[in-house]
Amino acid sequence: MRIGEIISSSKPVFSVEFFPRRPDEGRVQLLETAKSLSQLDLDFVSVTYGAGGSTRDGTVDITTALKEEVGLEVMAHLSCVGESKEGLTETLDRLRDVGIDNIFALRGDPPRGETDFVQPEGGLGSAADLSAFIAGNYDFAVGGACFPEVHPEAPDLDTDLNYLKTKVDSGAEFLITQLFFDNRAYFDFVDAARQKGINVPILAGIIPVTGYAHTKRICDLCESTIPSDLEAAMLAVEGDAEAEFNLGVAYAAQQSAELLAAGVPGIHFYALNKAPATRAILGALRAAQPWRGARGQSIGA
Numbered sequence: 001m002r003i004g005e006i007i008s009s010s011k012p013v014f015s016v017e018f019f020p021r022r023p024d025e026g027r028v029q030l031l032e033t034a035k036s037l038s039q040l041d042l043d044f045v046s047v048t049y050g051a052g053g054s055t056r057d058g059t060v061d062i063t064t065a066l067k068e069e070v071g072l073e074v075m076a077h078l079s080c081v082g083e084s085k086e087g088l089t090e091t092l093d094r095l096r097d098v099g100i101d102n103i104f105a106l107r108g109d110p111p112r113g114e115t116d117f118v119q120p121e122g123g124l125g126s127a128a129d130l131s132a133f134i135a136g137n138y139d140f141a142v143g144g145a146c147f148p149e150v151h152p153e154a155p156d157l158d159t160d161l162n163y164l165k166t167k168v169d170s171g172a173e174f175l176i177t178q179l180f181f182d183n184r185a186y187f188d189f190v191d192a193a194r195q196k197g198i199n200v201p202i203l204a205g206i207i208p209v210t211g212y213a214h215t216k217r218i219c220d221l222c223e224s225t226i227p228s229d230l231e232a233a234m235l236a237v238e239g240d241a242e243a244e245f246n247l248g249v250a251y252a253a254q255q256s257a258e259l260l261a262a263g264v265p266g267i268h269f270y271a272l273n274k275a276p277a278t279r280a281i282l283g284a285l286r287a288a289q290p291w292r293g294a295r296g297q298s299i300g301a
Contacts (some may be wrong), residue, residue, distance in 0.1 A: 001073055003102045004173045006043050007201045011301070012291050014040070014267030014282055015075075015203070018273055019048040020058030029273065030062065034070045036275040040282045042072060043266070046104055046176075047076035060091065064098045075143060076100055079108030080111035080130055081147070084122035088130070103140045105130040105172065112223065128166040130181055133170030144172035146202065148180045148189040152223045157189075161196045168198050176268045177205040179224050181251075183258050190300050202300035204259050207270040208277035209234065209248030245277065253281045257290040265301040 004155050016037055018030055034045060043096075045216075047063045053117075063076045076095050078088065095103070107127045111116050111171060119125035124133060144167040147160060154160035175198075180186055181298050190202055209215045212234040217228055226234075237243035256267050271278040 001101060002173075003044055003073075003075060003143060004141050006073065007174060007203075007301075011265055012260055013043040013203065014285075015044045015046065015266065015268045016042060016267065016271045016278060017046045017048065018062065019272070020062040020199055025088065026273065027062070027065075030041070031065060033271070033273055033275040034066055034072060037271070037278060037282070038070055038072055040279065040286060042073055043104070044045070044073040046075040046077060046268075049079050049108075055121070056109075060094050060098075062094065063100060067099065073102075074100055075102035075104050077104045077106060078130065078134075079106040080120065080124045080126070081108035081110070081117070083124075084120060085124065086122065088124070088133065091136075092134065092140070095288055096138060096140070101141055102143065104143045104145070104176070105134060105167075106145060107299055116117040127172075128163070128170045131167055131172050141173050142171045142263070143174050143176060144168070145178065146175045146189070146193070148185040149178070149179045149224060156216050157192060161193055161198065164193065165196050165198055168200055172200065174201045174203065176203045178222055179205045179207040179219070179270055181225065181227050181230060181255065183231070183255060183262075185225075186259065186264075187262070187299065201265045203266040203268045204256075204300065205268045205270060206252055206256055206259075207272075208247050208252040208281060210272075210277045212244050212248075215248070249277050249280050250256040252277070253284050256281060256285055257288065259286065259299075261293045263299040263301065265299075 047059050047068055049059045059076055063074050066072045067074045105127050107117060119271050127144055132208060133146060134140055134142050146164055150157050150160050186204055233247055234244060269278045
């Protein structure tokens with residue numbers, strides 16, 4: 001089922017991102033995590049993509065297993081890095097042939113050790129190009145990424161939104177944000193996107209801080225800001241792993257509840273292939289149903 005149709009018919013939407021390990025590494029754990037989370041009625045899951053074959057085959061394998069063995073609706077990530085059009089076509093054909101309906105189109109980050117993206121010979125140079133390539137040759141539903149705190153390579157929000165508009169005009173039917181911790185950043189971003197004529201649904205990307213040091217490294221890589229109050233609270237527990245986990249779950253649950261009460265169309269959890277935190281948060285949200293208090297037009301819809 002196409003994710004745009006899911007968003008239209010089932011609000012709010014809950015989804016989870018997984019990443020494939022290199023061949024067979026962690027595959028069993030990932031599928032067990034997915035089976036555990038599937039009990040909470042996930043609307044879809046996504047599977048990240050490794051450039052130049054690093055986990056590309058793993059993406060197709062895990063995507064297929066999640067659909068056929070676990071019974072989940074799946075979105076496969078696809079990026080331009082290290083790929084020719086022929087390589088992209090081969091992957092898209094494989095995904096189509098196993099019944100995948102949804103693709104998340106990304107330019108992709110430069111390979112490890114490199115600082116700048118270089119368009120591959122015979123390949124594509126942007127997520128907008130990839131979205132157009134997919135939309136022009138296939139019947140996938142296409143999603144795109146967006147950045148409430150501005151893409152690290154964009155000089156300002158206005159420039160970033162102008163480019164985001166080209167993604168949508170090229171075929172992206174919905175957007176999922178980079179992880180963020182300050183809901184005001186999301187609300188302001190959605191308002192600015194709407195003023196630019198970007199009217200597709202915008203799902204909120206949330207990461208539970210289950211380990212402060214690890215999450216901080218992720219945030220440093222993607223240039224996402226950890227609010228000073230959350231950082232202070234994490235530092236105050238002085239490395240106590242259980243306390244960090246509990247604090248992270250509580251913060252993400254409260255953050256998600258506020259978003260849902262405001263009418264966000266869905267939450268996309270960056271679960272890092274682990275179930276406990278996301279299970280706890282999603283279980284609490286399902287029980288409390290904060291979206292019942294949403295009023296008026298949905299935020300991000």
